[in-house]
Amino acid sequence: MKQRIFLKTFLLIFLVAGISAVTFYFIARRYTVNSALLAACGISLLLASLAALISAAGIAKRLAKIDGFADELAAANLTVRLPEMGGGELAALAATLDGAARRLESDFRSLGSSRTQLETLLNSMDDAVVAVSAKREVSWFNGAMKRLAAAPLTVGMPLIRAVRDPELLRAVADVLDHRNVQIATLYSVSPGRTFGMTSTPLPDGGAVCVLRDNTEIARVERTRRDFIANVSHELRTPLTSLLGYTETLMDEPMDSKAREFLEIIRRNAQRMSRLTEDLLTLARVESGEDRLQQAAVSAHELLRDAQTSFSEVAKARGLAIEIVQSPDTQVFADKDAIHQVFANLIDNALKYAASSKKIEIGATTRMGNVEFFVHDFGPGISSEHLPRLFERFYRVDKARSREAGGTGLGLAIVKHIVLNHGGQVGVTSDLGHGAMFWFRLPLAQVQHGNTAVTGAKSH
Ligand code: ADP
Numbered sequence: 001m002k003q004r005i006f007l008k009t010f011l012l013i014f015l016v017a018g019i020s021a022v023t024f025y026f027i028a029r030r031y032t033v034n035s036a037l038l039a040a041c042g043i044s045l046l047l048a049s050l051a052a053l054i055s056a057a058g059i060a061k062r063l064a065k066i067d068g069f070a071d072e073l074a075a076a077n078l079t080v081r082l083p084e085m086g087g088g089e090l091a092a093l094a095a096t097l098d099g100a101a102r103r104l105e106s107d108f109r110s111l112g113s114s115r116t117q118l119e120t121l122l123n124s125m126d127d128a129v130v131a132v133s134a135k136r137e138v139s140w141f142n143g144a145m146k147r148l149a150a151a152p153l154t155v156g157m158p159l160i161r162a163v164r165d166p167e168l169l170r171a172v173a174d175v176l177d178h179r180n181v182q183i184a185t186l187y188s189v190s191p192g193r194t195f196g197m198t199s200t201p202l203p204d205g206g207a208v209c210v211l212r213d214n215t216e217i218a219r220v221e222r223t224r225r226d227f228i229a230n231v232s233h234e235l236r237t238p239l240t241s242l243l244g245y246t247e248t249l250m251d252e253p254m255d256s257k258a259r260e261f262l263e264i265i266r267r268n269a270q271r272m273s274r275l276t277e278d279l280l281t282l283a284r285v286e287s288g289e290d291r292l293q294q295a296a297v298s299a300h301e302l303l304r305d306a307q308t309s310f311s312e313v314a315k316a317r318g319l320a321i322e323i324v325q326s327p328d329t330q331v332f333a334d335k336d337a338i339h340q341v342f343a344n345l346i347d348n349a350l351k352y353a354a355s356s357k358k359i360e361i362g363a364t365t366r367m368g369n370v371e372f373f374v375h376d377f378g379p380g381i382s383s384e385h386l387p388r389l390f391e392r393f394y395r396v397d398k399a400r401s402r403e404a405g406g407t408g409l410g411l412a413i414v415k416h417i418v419l420n421h422g423g424q425v426g427v428t429s430d431l432g433h434g435a436m437f438w439f440r441l442p443l444a445q446v447q448h449g450n451t452a453v454t455g456a457k458s459h
Pocket of ligand 1: 352406
Protein backbone atom coordinates (compact mmCIF):
# COMPACT_ATOMS: atom_id res chain seq x y z
CA MET A 1 0.00 0.00 0.00
CA LYS A 2 2.67 2.38 1.13
CA GLN A 3 4.68 1.63 -2.06
CA ARG A 4 1.65 2.16 -4.27
CA ILE A 5 0.91 5.57 -2.77
CA PHE A 6 4.57 6.51 -2.99
CA LEU A 7 4.77 5.41 -6.65
CA LYS A 8 1.60 7.25 -7.63
CA THR A 9 2.64 10.49 -5.88
CA PHE A 10 6.14 10.30 -7.33
CA LEU A 11 4.85 9.59 -10.84
CA LEU A 12 2.47 12.54 -10.61
CA ILE A 13 5.22 14.95 -9.59
CA PHE A 14 7.60 13.43 -12.13
CA LEU A 15 4.98 13.78 -14.88
CA VAL A 16 4.56 17.49 -14.13
CA ALA A 17 8.36 17.96 -14.14
CA GLY A 18 8.71 15.91 -17.40
CA ILE A 19 6.05 17.94 -19.20
CA SER A 20 7.75 21.17 -18.04
CA ALA A 21 11.17 19.85 -19.35
CA VAL A 22 9.77 18.85 -22.76
CA THR A 23 7.95 22.20 -23.08
CA PHE A 24 11.14 23.98 -22.15
CA TYR A 25 13.13 21.90 -24.75
CA PHE A 26 10.74 22.89 -27.57
CA ILE A 27 10.81 26.55 -26.57
CA ALA A 28 14.65 26.38 -26.52
CA ARG A 29 14.67 24.89 -30.08
CA ARG A 30 12.26 27.45 -31.47
CA TYR A 31 14.11 30.43 -30.01
CA THR A 32 17.93 30.28 -29.74
CA VAL A 33 18.71 29.93 -26.07
CA ASN A 34 22.09 30.23 -24.41
CA SER A 35 23.58 26.71 -23.62
CA ALA A 36 24.55 27.74 -20.07
CA LEU A 37 20.95 28.65 -19.39
CA LEU A 38 19.92 25.30 -20.83
CA ALA A 39 22.35 23.45 -18.53
CA ALA A 40 21.09 25.44 -15.54
CA CYS A 41 17.56 24.46 -16.41
CA GLY A 42 18.57 20.78 -16.68
CA ILE A 43 20.16 20.87 -13.24
CA SER A 44 17.08 22.61 -11.79
CA LEU A 45 14.92 19.89 -13.30
CA LEU A 46 17.09 17.21 -11.71
CA LEU A 47 16.93 18.90 -8.31
CA ALA A 48 13.16 19.31 -8.63
CA SER A 49 12.80 15.59 -9.38
CA LEU A 50 14.86 14.79 -6.27
CA ALA A 51 12.71 17.07 -4.12
CA ALA A 52 9.57 15.46 -5.59
CA LEU A 53 10.95 12.05 -4.69
CA ILE A 54 11.52 12.99 -1.02
CA SER A 55 8.15 14.78 -0.72
CA ALA A 56 6.29 11.83 -2.33
CA ALA A 57 7.92 9.44 0.12
CA GLY A 58 6.75 11.62 3.08
CA ILE A 59 3.17 11.97 1.82
CA ALA A 60 2.98 8.24 1.01
CA LYS A 61 4.12 7.36 4.56
CA ARG A 62 1.47 9.56 6.18
CA LEU A 63 -1.32 8.43 3.87
CA ALA A 64 -0.42 4.80 4.58
CA LYS A 65 -0.82 5.46 8.34
CA ILE A 66 -4.24 7.02 7.77
CA ASP A 67 -5.22 4.09 5.56
CA GLY A 68 -4.16 1.55 8.21
CA PHE A 69 -6.11 3.51 10.82
CA ALA A 70 -9.27 3.45 8.64
CA ASP A 71 -8.88 -0.32 8.19
CA GLU A 72 -8.75 -0.83 11.98
CA LEU A 73 -11.86 1.34 12.47
CA ALA A 74 -13.69 -0.63 9.81
CA ALA A 75 -12.80 -3.80 11.69
CA ALA A 76 -14.55 -2.27 14.82
CA ASN A 77 -11.26 -1.66 16.67
CA LEU A 78 -12.15 1.66 18.29
CA THR A 79 -9.02 1.74 20.50
CA VAL A 80 -6.75 2.47 17.51
CA ARG A 81 -5.11 5.95 17.53
CA LEU A 82 -3.33 8.11 14.91
CA PRO A 83 0.00 9.65 16.00
CA GLU A 84 0.71 13.38 15.57
CA MET A 85 1.67 14.13 11.97
CA GLY A 86 3.29 17.56 12.23
CA GLY A 87 1.65 20.35 10.21
CA GLY A 88 -0.26 20.72 6.96
CA GLU A 89 -3.63 19.53 5.69
CA LEU A 90 -2.84 15.83 6.12
CA ALA A 91 -1.98 16.36 9.79
CA ALA A 92 -5.24 18.28 10.32
CA LEU A 93 -7.20 15.47 8.66
CA ALA A 94 -5.43 12.89 10.83
CA ALA A 95 -6.24 14.89 14.01
CA THR A 96 -9.93 15.11 13.04
CA LEU A 97 -10.12 11.38 12.31
CA ASP A 98 -8.38 10.56 15.59
CA GLY A 99 -10.81 12.81 17.53
CA ALA A 100 -13.78 11.11 15.86
CA ALA A 101 -12.42 7.69 16.82
CA ARG A 102 -11.97 8.75 20.46
CA ARG A 103 -15.56 10.06 20.63
CA LEU A 104 -16.88 6.90 18.99
CA GLU A 105 -15.05 4.75 21.50
CA SER A 106 -16.38 6.70 24.47
CA ASP A 107 -19.97 6.69 23.08
CA PHE A 108 -19.81 2.95 22.43
CA ARG A 109 -18.46 2.32 25.92
CA SER A 110 -21.28 4.29 27.59
CA LEU A 111 -23.86 2.62 25.33
CA GLY A 112 -22.49 -0.77 26.30
CA SER A 113 -22.57 0.04 30.00
CA SER A 114 -26.19 1.37 29.78
CA ARG A 115 -27.15 -1.84 28.01
CA THR A 116 -25.51 -3.98 30.69
CA GLN A 117 -27.23 -1.95 33.43
CA LEU A 118 -30.60 -2.35 31.69
CA GLU A 119 -30.11 -6.08 31.23
CA THR A 120 -29.09 -6.52 34.89
CA LEU A 121 -32.11 -4.53 35.99
CA LEU A 122 -34.53 -6.48 33.80
CA ASN A 123 -33.01 -9.79 34.85
CA SER A 124 -33.29 -8.94 38.53
CA MET A 125 -37.02 -8.12 38.17
CA ASP A 126 -39.70 -10.52 39.38
CA ASP A 127 -41.89 -9.44 36.47
CA ALA A 128 -41.42 -11.39 33.26
CA VAL A 129 -40.58 -9.25 30.22
CA VAL A 130 -40.63 -10.36 26.59
CA ALA A 131 -40.16 -8.23 23.49
CA VAL A 132 -41.75 -9.38 20.24
CA SER A 133 -40.83 -8.28 16.71
CA ALA A 134 -43.37 -7.16 14.12
CA LYS A 135 -43.08 -10.70 12.68
CA ARG A 136 -44.35 -12.07 16.05
CA GLU A 137 -40.99 -13.57 16.95
CA VAL A 138 -39.27 -13.31 20.33
CA SER A 139 -36.63 -10.58 20.10
CA TRP A 140 -35.66 -10.22 23.75
CA PHE A 141 -36.62 -11.71 27.15
CA ASN A 142 -35.47 -11.57 30.76
CA GLY A 143 -34.69 -14.32 33.27
CA ALA A 144 -38.21 -14.40 34.77
CA MET A 145 -39.72 -14.86 31.30
CA LYS A 146 -37.25 -17.66 30.55
CA ARG A 147 -38.44 -19.54 33.64
CA LEU A 148 -42.09 -19.00 32.72
CA ALA A 149 -42.03 -19.92 29.03
CA ALA A 150 -43.65 -23.12 27.77
CA ALA A 151 -40.55 -24.05 25.72
CA PRO A 152 -36.83 -23.12 26.03
CA LEU A 153 -36.74 -19.51 24.85
CA THR A 154 -34.48 -18.38 22.05
CA VAL A 155 -34.30 -15.12 20.15
CA GLY A 156 -36.13 -15.46 16.83
CA MET A 157 -38.53 -18.23 17.89
CA PRO A 158 -42.24 -17.64 17.13
CA LEU A 159 -44.08 -16.23 20.17
CA ILE A 160 -46.82 -18.83 19.77
CA ARG A 161 -44.26 -21.55 20.61
CA ALA A 162 -42.94 -19.68 23.63
CA VAL A 163 -46.24 -18.82 25.34
CA ARG A 164 -49.49 -20.68 24.77
CA ASP A 165 -51.88 -18.32 26.57
CA PRO A 166 -54.59 -17.29 24.03
CA GLU A 167 -55.31 -14.01 25.84
CA LEU A 168 -51.62 -12.99 25.67
CA LEU A 169 -51.43 -13.86 21.96
CA ARG A 170 -54.64 -11.94 21.28
CA ALA A 171 -53.39 -8.87 23.17
CA VAL A 172 -50.02 -8.92 21.37
CA ALA A 173 -51.74 -9.27 17.97
CA ASP A 174 -53.90 -6.29 18.88
CA VAL A 175 -50.89 -4.17 19.89
CA LEU A 176 -49.02 -5.07 16.69
CA ASP A 177 -52.04 -4.38 14.47
CA HIS A 178 -53.43 -1.28 16.12
CA ARG A 179 -50.40 0.15 18.01
CA ASN A 180 -52.36 0.66 21.25
CA VAL A 181 -51.57 -0.43 24.82
CA GLN A 182 -53.37 -3.60 25.94
CA ILE A 183 -54.01 -4.79 29.49
CA ALA A 184 -55.07 -8.37 30.08
CA THR A 185 -55.42 -10.98 32.80
CA LEU A 186 -53.78 -14.29 31.94
CA TYR A 187 -54.88 -17.58 33.49
CA SER A 188 -53.09 -20.18 31.37
CA VAL A 189 -49.45 -19.05 31.29
CA SER A 190 -48.73 -21.30 34.25
CA PRO A 191 -51.24 -23.72 35.88
CA GLY A 192 -53.03 -22.26 38.91
CA ARG A 193 -51.41 -18.84 38.56
CA THR A 194 -52.89 -15.51 37.53
CA PHE A 195 -50.85 -12.88 35.69
CA GLY A 196 -51.65 -9.28 34.91
CA MET A 197 -50.11 -8.24 31.60
CA THR A 198 -49.44 -4.87 29.98
CA SER A 199 -48.42 -4.96 26.34
CA THR A 200 -47.03 -1.78 24.77
CA PRO A 201 -46.05 -1.00 21.15
CA LEU A 202 -42.33 -0.48 20.40
CA PRO A 203 -41.08 2.18 17.94
CA ASP A 204 -39.62 -0.51 15.63
CA GLY A 205 -43.09 -1.99 15.02
CA GLY A 206 -42.80 -4.71 17.68
CA ALA A 207 -44.28 -4.91 21.18
CA VAL A 208 -43.07 -5.47 24.71
CA CYS A 209 -45.09 -7.44 27.30
CA VAL A 210 -44.64 -7.20 31.07
CA LEU A 211 -46.25 -10.02 33.08
CA ARG A 212 -46.81 -9.64 36.82
CA ASP A 213 -47.73 -12.58 39.01
CA ASN A 214 -51.01 -11.53 40.66
CA THR A 215 -51.90 -14.97 42.05
CA GLU A 216 -51.64 -13.89 45.69
CA ILE A 217 -53.50 -10.61 45.15
CA ALA A 218 -56.25 -12.48 43.27
CA ARG A 219 -56.51 -15.01 46.12
CA VAL A 220 -56.81 -12.29 48.80
CA GLU A 221 -59.31 -10.41 46.65
CA ARG A 222 -61.40 -13.58 46.19
CA THR A 223 -61.33 -14.28 49.94
CA ARG A 224 -62.47 -10.72 50.66
CA ARG A 225 -65.28 -10.94 48.12
CA ASP A 226 -66.40 -14.35 49.37
CA PHE A 227 -66.41 -13.09 52.94
CA ILE A 228 -68.56 -10.06 52.08
CA ALA A 229 -70.89 -12.21 49.98
CA ASN A 230 -71.24 -14.79 52.78
CA VAL A 231 -71.89 -12.20 55.49
CA SER A 232 -74.43 -10.41 53.30
CA HIS A 233 -76.11 -13.69 52.52
CA GLU A 234 -76.28 -14.69 56.19
CA LEU A 235 -77.77 -11.30 57.11
CA ARG A 236 -80.45 -11.50 54.45
CA THR A 237 -82.78 -13.98 56.21
CA PRO A 238 -82.74 -12.41 59.72
CA LEU A 239 -83.24 -8.96 58.19
CA THR A 240 -86.22 -10.10 56.13
CA SER A 241 -87.74 -11.65 59.25
CA LEU A 242 -87.01 -8.51 61.33
CA LEU A 243 -88.66 -6.34 58.71
CA GLY A 244 -91.66 -8.68 58.38
CA TYR A 245 -92.33 -8.81 62.13
CA THR A 246 -91.88 -5.05 62.50
CA GLU A 247 -94.39 -4.35 59.75
CA THR A 248 -96.86 -6.87 61.24
CA LEU A 249 -96.50 -5.25 64.65
CA MET A 250 -97.10 -1.83 63.15
CA ASP A 251 -100.50 -3.02 61.89
CA GLU A 252 -101.56 -3.50 65.54
CA PRO A 253 -103.01 -0.62 67.61
CA MET A 254 -100.34 0.92 69.86
CA ASP A 255 -99.36 4.20 71.47
CA SER A 256 -97.48 6.78 69.44
CA LYS A 257 -94.12 6.27 71.25
CA ALA A 258 -94.11 2.53 70.44
CA ARG A 259 -95.07 3.31 66.81
CA GLU A 260 -92.27 5.84 66.58
CA PHE A 261 -89.73 3.25 67.83
CA LEU A 262 -91.05 0.59 65.47
CA GLU A 263 -90.80 3.04 62.58
CA ILE A 264 -87.12 3.63 63.43
CA ILE A 265 -86.51 -0.14 63.56
CA ARG A 266 -88.26 -0.61 60.20
CA ARG A 267 -86.29 2.21 58.50
CA ASN A 268 -82.95 0.85 59.72
CA ALA A 269 -83.83 -2.75 58.87
CA GLN A 270 -84.76 -1.55 55.36
CA ARG A 271 -81.46 0.29 55.07
CA MET A 272 -79.51 -2.77 56.15
CA SER A 273 -81.48 -4.90 53.75
CA ARG A 274 -80.65 -2.53 50.85
CA LEU A 275 -77.01 -2.56 51.91
CA THR A 276 -76.78 -6.36 51.97
CA GLU A 277 -78.52 -6.57 48.58
CA ASP A 278 -76.09 -4.02 47.09
CA LEU A 279 -73.11 -5.79 48.67
CA LEU A 280 -74.24 -9.09 47.15
CA THR A 281 -74.75 -7.48 43.74
CA LEU A 282 -71.35 -5.78 43.90
CA ALA A 283 -69.60 -9.03 44.93
CA ARG A 284 -71.26 -10.77 41.97
CA VAL A 285 -70.38 -8.16 39.36
CA GLU A 286 -66.85 -7.63 40.74
CA SER A 287 -66.01 -11.30 40.58
CA GLY A 288 -67.28 -11.59 37.03
CA GLU A 289 -68.95 -14.85 38.12
CA ASP A 290 -72.23 -13.62 36.71
CA ARG A 291 -71.82 -14.59 33.05
CA LEU A 292 -73.16 -11.74 30.97
CA GLN A 293 -75.79 -12.72 28.43
CA GLN A 294 -74.39 -10.39 25.79
CA ALA A 295 -76.18 -10.03 22.47
CA ALA A 296 -76.76 -7.36 19.85
CA VAL A 297 -79.33 -4.97 21.23
CA SER A 298 -80.57 -1.69 19.83
CA ALA A 299 -79.34 1.40 21.68
CA HIS A 300 -82.79 2.90 21.29
CA GLU A 301 -84.42 -0.13 22.91
CA LEU A 302 -82.17 0.21 25.97
CA LEU A 303 -83.02 3.90 26.28
CA ARG A 304 -86.77 3.30 25.82
CA ASP A 305 -86.77 0.52 28.46
CA ALA A 306 -85.08 2.83 30.95
CA GLN A 307 -87.50 5.65 30.18
CA THR A 308 -90.59 3.43 30.49
CA SER A 309 -89.46 1.82 33.75
CA PHE A 310 -88.71 5.05 35.60
CA SER A 311 -91.05 7.62 34.09
CA GLU A 312 -93.82 6.92 36.68
CA VAL A 313 -91.43 7.27 39.67
CA ALA A 314 -89.99 10.40 38.09
CA LYS A 315 -93.44 11.85 37.45
CA ALA A 316 -94.39 11.28 41.10
CA ARG A 317 -91.41 13.49 41.99
CA GLY A 318 -92.36 16.14 39.43
CA LEU A 319 -89.65 15.21 36.90
CA ALA A 320 -89.80 14.06 33.28
CA ILE A 321 -87.39 11.65 31.61
CA GLU A 322 -86.67 12.64 28.01
CA ILE A 323 -84.75 10.75 25.32
CA VAL A 324 -82.81 13.52 23.58
CA GLN A 325 -80.50 11.55 21.26
CA SER A 326 -80.86 8.00 20.04
CA PRO A 327 -78.60 6.59 17.30
CA ASP A 328 -79.88 3.88 14.99
CA THR A 329 -77.27 1.36 16.05
CA GLN A 330 -76.76 -1.80 18.08
CA VAL A 331 -74.48 -2.48 21.02
CA PHE A 332 -73.14 -5.79 22.28
CA ALA A 333 -74.62 -5.91 25.76
CA ASP A 334 -76.52 -7.79 28.43
CA LYS A 335 -79.91 -6.08 28.42
CA ASP A 336 -80.72 -6.75 32.10
CA ALA A 337 -77.32 -5.65 33.33
CA ILE A 338 -77.55 -2.38 31.36
CA HIS A 339 -81.04 -1.86 32.73
CA GLN A 340 -79.49 -2.05 36.21
CA VAL A 341 -76.91 0.58 35.17
CA PHE A 342 -79.67 2.95 34.02
CA ALA A 343 -81.66 2.16 37.19
CA ASN A 344 -78.77 3.23 39.45
CA LEU A 345 -77.98 6.38 37.44
CA ILE A 346 -81.60 7.51 37.12
CA ASP A 347 -82.25 6.69 40.79
CA ASN A 348 -79.32 8.95 41.73
CA ALA A 349 -80.60 11.71 39.46
CA LEU A 350 -83.99 11.47 41.18
CA LYS A 351 -82.40 11.45 44.66
CA TYR A 352 -79.80 14.17 44.25
CA ALA A 353 -81.23 16.34 41.50
CA ALA A 354 -84.81 16.78 42.71
CA SER A 355 -84.57 20.49 41.84
CA SER A 356 -84.10 19.56 38.18
CA LYS A 357 -87.27 19.71 36.06
CA LYS A 358 -86.19 16.93 33.74
CA ILE A 359 -83.65 14.18 33.25
CA GLU A 360 -82.22 13.77 29.76
CA ILE A 361 -81.04 10.39 28.60
CA GLY A 362 -79.53 9.50 25.25
CA ALA A 363 -76.65 8.01 23.29
CA THR A 364 -74.15 8.92 20.58
CA THR A 365 -71.75 6.78 18.52
CA ARG A 366 -68.09 7.43 19.21
CA MET A 367 -65.09 5.54 17.76
CA GLY A 368 -66.51 2.02 17.64
CA ASN A 369 -68.53 2.55 20.83
CA VAL A 370 -71.90 3.89 21.79
CA GLU A 371 -71.78 6.45 24.58
CA PHE A 372 -74.94 6.50 26.72
CA PHE A 373 -75.61 9.33 29.13
CA VAL A 374 -77.93 10.35 31.98
CA HIS A 375 -77.98 14.12 32.37
CA ASP A 376 -79.65 15.96 35.23
CA PHE A 377 -79.91 19.68 35.92
CA GLY A 378 -79.60 19.54 39.70
CA PRO A 379 -76.88 20.89 42.00
CA GLY A 380 -74.06 19.01 40.26
CA ILE A 381 -70.89 17.71 41.93
CA SER A 382 -67.79 19.71 42.73
CA SER A 383 -64.76 18.70 40.64
CA GLU A 384 -62.58 17.38 43.51
CA HIS A 385 -65.07 14.52 44.09
CA LEU A 386 -65.35 13.42 40.46
CA PRO A 387 -62.24 11.15 40.26
CA ARG A 388 -63.35 9.10 43.31
CA LEU A 389 -67.09 8.99 42.71
CA PHE A 390 -67.13 5.42 41.37
CA GLU A 391 -65.29 3.99 44.42
CA ARG A 392 -67.37 1.87 46.76
CA PHE A 393 -68.79 3.80 49.73
CA TYR A 394 -67.57 7.14 48.35
CA ARG A 395 -70.21 9.77 49.00
CA VAL A 396 -70.06 13.54 48.53
CA ASP A 397 -72.41 14.14 51.44
CA LYS A 398 -72.74 11.09 53.71
CA ALA A 399 -75.69 12.39 55.71
CA ARG A 400 -77.57 13.40 52.55
CA SER A 401 -76.96 10.02 50.94
CA ARG A 402 -78.11 8.13 54.05
CA GLU A 403 -81.21 10.31 54.35
CA ALA A 404 -81.99 9.63 50.67
CA GLY A 405 -81.68 5.89 51.29
CA GLY A 406 -78.29 5.56 49.56
CA THR A 407 -75.76 2.83 50.31
CA GLY A 408 -72.72 4.36 48.57
CA LEU A 409 -72.48 1.34 46.30
CA GLY A 410 -74.67 2.31 43.34
CA LEU A 411 -71.92 3.84 41.18
CA ALA A 412 -69.42 1.07 42.05
CA ILE A 413 -71.97 -1.45 40.73
CA VAL A 414 -72.42 0.69 37.58
CA LYS A 415 -68.67 0.78 37.02
CA HIS A 416 -68.19 -2.97 37.32
CA ILE A 417 -71.11 -3.85 35.06
CA VAL A 418 -69.77 -1.53 32.36
CA LEU A 419 -66.19 -2.82 32.76
CA ASN A 420 -67.47 -6.37 32.43
CA HIS A 421 -68.83 -5.32 29.04
CA GLY A 422 -65.38 -4.05 28.01
CA GLY A 423 -66.66 -0.46 28.31
CA GLN A 424 -65.82 2.68 30.25
CA VAL A 425 -67.67 4.97 32.65
CA GLY A 426 -67.26 8.60 33.60
CA VAL A 427 -68.92 11.74 34.83
CA THR A 428 -68.74 15.43 34.01
CA SER A 429 -70.36 18.09 36.10
CA ASP A 430 -70.92 21.79 36.06
CA LEU A 431 -71.35 22.75 39.71
CA GLY A 432 -74.74 24.33 40.22
CA HIS A 433 -75.96 23.26 36.76
CA GLY A 434 -76.18 19.47 36.92
CA ALA A 435 -74.22 16.30 36.31
CA MET A 436 -73.81 14.03 33.31
CA PHE A 437 -72.94 10.38 33.91
CA TRP A 438 -71.86 8.46 30.79
CA PHE A 439 -70.85 4.93 29.88
CA ARG A 440 -69.51 3.46 26.65
CA LEU A 441 -70.40 0.05 25.26
CA PRO A 442 -68.85 -1.67 22.24
CA LEU A 443 -70.78 -1.58 18.98
CA ALA A 444 -72.17 -4.89 17.72
CA GLN A 445 -70.70 -5.57 14.28
CA VAL A 446 -72.76 -7.28 11.63
CA GLN A 447 -70.77 -9.85 9.67
CA HIS A 448 -72.20 -12.05 6.91
CA GLY A 449 -75.70 -11.47 8.14
CA ASN A 450 -74.87 -12.64 11.67
CA THR A 451 -74.26 -10.36 14.56
CA ALA A 452 -70.80 -10.95 15.90
CA VAL A 453 -68.94 -10.26 19.12
CA THR A 454 -66.84 -7.12 19.38
CA GLY A 455 -64.35 -5.50 21.71
CA ALA A 456 -62.13 -6.99 24.37
CA LYS A 457 -62.05 -5.87 27.97
CA SER A 458 -59.85 -2.85 28.48
CA HIS A 459 -59.98 -1.86 32.12
P1 ADP B 1 -75.45 6.43 47.00
O1 ADP B 1 -76.05 5.16 47.41
O2 ADP B 1 -74.93 7.24 48.12
O3 ADP B 1 -76.31 7.19 46.07
P2 ADP B 1 -73.76 6.11 44.72
O4 ADP B 1 -72.54 5.28 44.54
O5 ADP B 1 -74.90 5.83 43.84
O6 ADP B 1 -74.15 5.99 46.22
O7 ADP B 1 -73.34 7.62 44.55
C1 ADP B 1 -72.19 8.11 45.22
C2 ADP B 1 -72.34 9.57 45.53
O8 ADP B 1 -72.29 10.34 44.31
C3 ADP B 1 -73.63 9.93 46.16
O9 ADP B 1 -73.58 9.76 47.54
C4 ADP B 1 -73.79 11.40 45.78
O10 ADP B 1 -73.09 12.20 46.71
C5 ADP B 1 -73.08 11.51 44.44
N1 ADP B 1 -74.02 11.54 43.29
C6 ADP B 1 -74.38 10.49 42.53
N2 ADP B 1 -75.21 10.87 41.54
C7 ADP B 1 -75.39 12.20 41.68
C8 ADP B 1 -76.12 13.20 40.95
N3 ADP B 1 -76.86 12.89 39.89
N4 ADP B 1 -76.03 14.48 41.39
C9 ADP B 1 -75.28 14.82 42.45
N5 ADP B 1 -74.56 13.92 43.18
C10 ADP B 1 -74.60 12.64 42.81
